[in-house]
Amino acid sequence: GQNIDQPTEMTATEGAIVQINCTYQTSGFNGLFWYQQHAGEAPTFLSYNVLDGLEEKGRFSSFLSRSKGYSYLLLKELQMKDSASYLCAPMDSNYQLIWGAGTKLIIKP
C-alpha cells in the first residue's frame, strides 16, 4: 500500500530551527512535494524534490533520500507566521499525489 508517516504535531520556539521528517511508501516515485497549510486555508507550495539531496529556498530547505523513502523539511529562523500544518506529498508512478494528514507546527514566543 501507499502511506505517509509524519509526526502529528511539533512545537518550536521563535527564531529557532525545526526539522519535520517524512517517510513514505509509494507505488513508483515521481518526486515529492512539501506544502504549507494554515488553518482554514488551502495548501501553498513550498518545494519539490525529485533527486536526492538538499534544495534550499530562503529559510526553508527540503531534503530527499529516495533509497530510504525519506524526506525532511527544515525551517530556519522561525517566525510566528510559520505556525501551520506542513504536508509531505510524494507522487506515485501515475503522477498521483499521496497526501498524509501533515504535521501541525506550533511556534511559541
Add this chain to the structure above:
Amino acid sequence: GAVVSQHPSWVICKSGTSVKIECRSLDFQATTMFWYRQFPKQSLMLMATSNEGSKATYEQGVEKDKFLINHASLTLSTLTVTSAHPEDSSFYICSALMGGITYGYTFGSGTRLTVV
C-alpha cells in the same frame, strides 16, 4: 505567479439543495483540474480529476452523480454538490498544475460548505 480563483469561499445551504463551486485559472490554461475534499484535521482526499472537454475521472467511493464536475473550458472547472446533506459539509479545494511540475500544484482558496 499562477493563480486559481475559487468561488464561493464559503456557503451555507439547506439539506437537499445543490451548490456549485467554481474554479478559474486566471493566468494560465488548466487542461486538468483536481478536486479535493478535506475534513477537519484530516488529509486532502482527491475526489476527481477533470479534463477539459471530457468526462471527469472519479476516485473510488466518490459518487459521480452526486458530485457533478464540468470542465468546459481551459480556464473554468465547476463542482456541483447535488442534493447536499449534512455529511457533505467539508472544505472543497481545486488544484491545477501550471507549467512544469517543479512549480508545484496551485490550489484555489477553498470553499467551506456547511449543509444545515
